[in-house]
Amino acid sequence: MTFEEYLSSKKIDEKQFKQQEPARYATWKSEFDQQHPESFTTQKKFLINTVRRKYLVR
Secondary structure, eight states: OOHHHHHHHTTBOHHHHHHHOHHHHHHHHHHHHTSOHHHHHHHHHHHHHHHHHHSBOO
């Protein structure tokens, strides 16, 4: 699973997220590439919800 697929599965608009918060996007992508998706979800659980609210796929 790629980071882009992961964001899509979490209903996060990857393009808006990358454009609006490039530093956070790059950090998350780097961390995601180094660990299992479930571990990433557990680590970022509450942050993912905040990002989803800002960049919800419509």
